[in-house]
Amino acid sequence: MVxxxxxxxxxxxxxxxxxxxSLGFAILMAVYDIGMFFGVTGDSVALVDRAxxxxxxxxxxxAHLNAPSFLPKSALRxxxxxxxxxxxxxxxxxxxxxxxxxxxxxxxxxxxxxxALFQPWDIQAGDIGALRRKDTLVVDDxxxxxxxxxxxxxxxxxxxxxxxxxAITHGNKSFSSPQVYTNLQTFERLTGxxxxxxxxxxxxxxxxxxxxxxxxxxxxxxxxEIIPAGAFRSATIMGLISQGVxxxxxxxxxxxxxxxxxxxxxxxxxxxxMLRDFAILKxxxxxxxxxxxxxxxxxxxxxxxxxAVGLAATLGVNYLVETVSGIxxxxxxxxxxxxxxxxxxxxxxGSLISIxxxxxxxxxxxxxx
Amino acid sequence: MDAxxxxxxxxxxxxxxxxxxTAVDGASLAVYPGEVILILGPSGSGKTTxxxxxxxxxxxxxxxxxxxxxxxxxxxxxxxSRLRCREIGFVFQSFNLLNFLTVRKNVEVxxxxxxxxxxxxxxRAEQLLSQVKLDHRLDxxxxxxxxxxxxxxxxxxxxxxxxxLILADEPTGNLDSANGRAVVxxxxxxxxxxxxxxxxxxxxxxxxxxxxRVLYLADGKLNLVSxxxxxxxxxxxxxxxxVEDTITAVSTQMLLVANSEPPATTPACPR
Numbered sequence: 265m266v267x268x269x270x271x272x273x274x275x276x277x278x279x280x281x282x283x284x285x286s287l288g289f290a291i292l293m294a295v296y297d298i299g300m301f302f303g304v305t306g307d308s309v310a311l312v313d314r315a316x317x318x319x320x321x322x323x324x325x326x327a328h329l330n331a332p333s334f335l336p337k338s339a340l341r342x343x344x345x346x347x348x349x350x351x352x353x354x355x356x357x358x359x360x361x362x363x364x365x366x367x368x369x370x371x372x373x374x375x376x377x378x379x380a381l382f383q384p385w386d387i388q389a390g391d392i393g394a395l396r397r398k399d400t401l402v403v404d405d406x407x408x409x410x411x412x413x414x415x416x417x418x419x420x421x422x423x424x425x426x427x428x429x430x431a432i433t434h435g436n437k438s439f440s441s442p443q444v445y446t447n448l449q450t451f452e453r454l455t456g457x458x459x460x461x462x463x464x465x466x467x468x469x470x471x472x473x474x475x476x477x478x479x480x481x482x483x484x485x486x487x488x489e490i491i492p493a494g495a496f497r498s499a500t501i502m503g504l505i506s507q508g509v510x511x512x513x514x515x516x517x518x519x520x521x522x523x524x525x526x527x528x529x530x531x532x533x534x535x536x537x538m539l540r541d542f543a544i545l546k547x548x549x550x551x552x553x554x555x556x557x558x559x560x561x562x563x564x565x566x567x568x569x570x571x572a573v574g575l576a577a578t579l580g581v582n583y584l585v586e587t588v589s590g591i592x593x594x595x596x597x598x599x600x601x602x603x604x605x606x607x608x609x610x611x612x613x614g615s616l617i618s619i620x621x622x623x624x625x626x627x628x629x630x631x632x633x
Numbered sequence: 634m635d636a637x638x639x640x641x642x643x644x645x646x647x648x649x650x651x652x653x654x655t656a657v658d659g660a661s662l663a664v665y666p667g668e669v670i671l672i673l674g675p676s677g678s679g680k681t682t683x684x685x686x687x688x689x690x691x692x693x694x695x696x697x698x699x700x701x702x703x704x705x706x707x708x709x710x711x712x713x714s715r716l717r718c719r720e721i722g723f724v725f726q727s728f729n730l731l732n733f734l735t736v737r738k739n740v741e742v743x744x745x746x747x748x749x750x751x752x753x754x755x756x757r758a759e760q761l762l763s764q765v766k767l768d769h770r771l772d773x774x775x776x777x778x779x780x781x782x783x784x785x786x787x788x789x790x791x792x793x794x795x796x797x798l799i800l801a802d803e804p805t806g807n808l809d810s811a812n813g814r815a816v817v818x819x820x821x822x823x824x825x826x827x828x829x830x831x832x833x834x835x836x837x838x839x840x841x842x843x844x845x846r847v848l849y850l851a852d853g854k855l856n857l858v859s860x861x862x863x864x865x866x867x868x869x870x871x872x873x874x875x876v877e878d879t880i881t882a883v884s885t886q887m888l889l890v891a892n893s894e895p896p897a898t899t900p901a902c903p904r
Contacts, residue, residue, distance in 0.1 A: 271738065541733070545746075547688070547690055548718060548742075548743055549715060549719070549746045550714065550718075553711070630690075630723070631681045
């Protein structure tokens with residue numbers, strides 16, 4: 265079967281290439297930014313996801329991970345002694361400067377190494393257990409990128425104070441910087457933050473009454489906020505969006521609209537140039553459905569090829585950005601498939617004017633010279 | 634013998650009020666298998682409008698067009714399209730080839746529209762193009778062909794689905810003398826060999842040689858000028874030049890000898 269749509273597209277190869285590369289650029293804008301959104305938010309909530317806690321405790325109106333509050337340590341002790349609580353762990357946050365050859369910004373996490381809820385993951389080298397010792401540090405390999413001759417056991421400077429490197433992780437990072445881990449005591453020494461923690465995460469025993477535990481914790485501590493993990497996760501993402509990550513959606517929207525406009529414009533131009541050909545096809549016996557099919561097949565083919573080009577460009581750009589800055593986009597297959605489906609829908613919508621023109625052309629014009 | 638095509642009291646009026654134009658006025662005609670019918674007429678006389686109506690491309694304001702006894706304008710759109718594809722072959726003055734397709738694919742597309750696909754369509758297209766002596770141009774695009782070659786592609790395409798009826802609009806209009814003669818020969822052989830009904834709208838007097846009946850359309854009215862079984866009605870010139878004025882003159886001459894009685898081949902139109 266001769267594919268008329270494909271023949272039309274490939275007859276003018278230069279136009280086809282220009283169209284799919286333009287479309288690919290629009291798709292790069294949209295898909296890369298969606299990937300960045302998932303990358304940034306995924307990195308930001310990785311601690312929440314990996315903790316596996318049911319409840320998060322913060323102070324006052326602080327309600328998400330990127331806005332650390334200050335809780336009295338007594339809150340941690342109270343939580344640990346509540347019936348129904350399996351484990352309650354403190355988490356401290358701070359920004360810091362790690363000096364190796366040069367100074368690198370990092371996010372410093374203070375954890376209790378004996379507490380299961382906050383453990384560094386994807387250990388590349390070293391022993392996490394060594395973090396129990398005083399003035400030790402676990403560093404993500406992103407923070408070591410480009411550093412010369414850094415070995416386990418080396419002394420490095422964090423916020424101007426010496427700590428010993430005991431393990432190296434991979435993929436432990438916030439949306440903006442790599443993470444380093446210290447124990448809570450070292451964290452206090454490095455930051456001067458004493459008698460306070462930023463968050464407490466609580467894992468409940470099976471069958472424990474979550475509302476009862478919340479109620480008990482809140483009793484006598486009105487300034488505490490006790491948030492279910494799901495809500496805490498969402499609040500963290502919403503916090504990011506309100507802090508500017510939401511701008512990504514504007515770019516995504518622009519990318520999709522530009523993609524649709526490219527399809528609409530190229531389809532319309534091509535259809536208007538080929539109106540006589542559509543009239544010929546109709547005169548020869550092509551049904552309206554056939555004409556619909558020809559226009560739609562062109563639109564979908566352009567979109568599919570443009571999407572493939574855009575996706576390849578997206579992965580290329582992502583690789584470059586990750587290599588240079590360590591910022592990684594995430595592209596869940598389902599999200600990519602949804603983007604493609606949305607782009608196809610937009611392309612179909614953008615082709616409706618062309619379809620209308622092509623189906624309404626009077627086949628009798630074929631008799632005019 | 635049953636008529637392939639019956640045009641029954643067809644009228645076509647464009648516009649209304651002071652801009653009202655009657656392009657075709659009560660035309661009736663029957664076309665039988667193996668017959669070549671020629672329709673002559675001056676520019677603007679409604680020839681093309683009548684051909685469009687016969688081909689199912691333009692619904693008349695009055696009257697009926699039947700192909701094999703089926704009123705084509707009573708059919709749903711899709712059925713009209715299918716009928717056009719399978720029962721009618723069109724040959725146009727300006728060829729109307731699809732320029733983005735090769736010669737072979739221009740014919741293959743017609744077969745695809747008629748429900749033939751794959752290797753069968755490809756072989757059939759090649760066979761048809763071989764019959765019009767274009768087997769050496771299969772993978773050429775129309776832009777690379779001469780006018781005569783394009784018209785032969787157009788004829789091969791028209792024959793793709795073995796239609797019973799060929800409607801040709803000025804098929805020699807853009808061709809030189811030799812190519813014009815070749816096209817006329819092909820069309821007449823189609824009628825004789827394949828028992829197709831062929832209706833040719835033209836200014837070209839060369840076609841007169843092959844016509845079984847000659848009709849003249851003026852002011853929207855269709856009149857029989859000559860019939861093969863009444864050769865005394867018109868004696869064509871041996872090699873008239875292809876010039877519109879000359880043809881108009883020939884046509885006028887023919888009108889002078891036209892039978893004023895209603896043509897014998899006017900269909901019995903249902904009222």
